[in-house]
Amino acid sequence: MSWGLVGQATGMFVVTNVDDLVLLALFFARGRAVRVVAGQYVGLGALLAVSVAGALGAGLLPEPVLPWLGLVPLLLGVRAAWRAWRGAPGDGDPDDGTDGGTDDGPSVLAVAGVTIANGGDNIGVYVPVFAVAGATGVVGYAVVFLVLVGVWCVAGWFLATRPPVARALARWGHVVLPVVLIGVGVLILLS
Known part of the structure; x- marks a missing residue:
């Protein structure tokens, strides 16, 4: 696995999951860390499985068509930018994922469900x-993503103990996400 792929995978993970940090911070503040971490891994695993299946289906397309798939993140970025500019709320905060108000906080499946819905x-x-990316590239992306879930969980726990940082992410995450999505889309279109 090349350092270039690691860098690209890291950048893509960070940008597409920046909003997840706030949710993780909320979960860590309300429940057991083991459940939150397990739920995050289950949720990301499901997102990766669906993405790989979608990529395999896209692999059936002729090679000259593949770069046009970059329109998907490009349009998502434009949509996110439009919503941020208009001041429209996001797609709505998913359910907080608590499991009936027990003192243990959210269950593994609740955290996974929110991770899937949010992602x-x-x-x-x-x-x-x-x-x-090809088979080797997909494996590289998956490995980096799975490692970064652990890093993201540590960061979420850190944020849960520092409210000013969480407020700053909530304030600026909606600005960073559209810019990066548009950039990813343009890069794919140019590849």
Whole structure:
């Protein structure tokens, strides 16, 4: 695995999951860390599985068509920019994932469900990238993503203990996401 691929995978993971940090911080503040971490891995695993399946389906397309898949993240970025500019709320905060108000906080499946719901738009970014990355590249992306889930969980826990940082992410995450999605889309179109 090349350092270039590691860098690209890291950048893509960070950008597509920046909003997840706030949710992780909320989960860590309300529940057991083991459940939150396990739920995050289950949720990301499901997103990766769907993305790989989508990329395999895209692999059936003729090679000259593959770069046009970059329109998906590009349009998602334009949509996110439009919503941020108009001041429209996001797709709505998913259910907080508590399991009936117990003192233990959210269950593994609740965290996974929120991760999937919150990361559904990630599939639109991952599929075209995976479609042009080849088998080795997809494995590289998956390995980096799975390592970064652990890093993301540590960062979420850190944020749960520092409210000013969480407020800053909530304030600027909606600005960074569209810019990066548009950039990813343009890069895929030019590949």
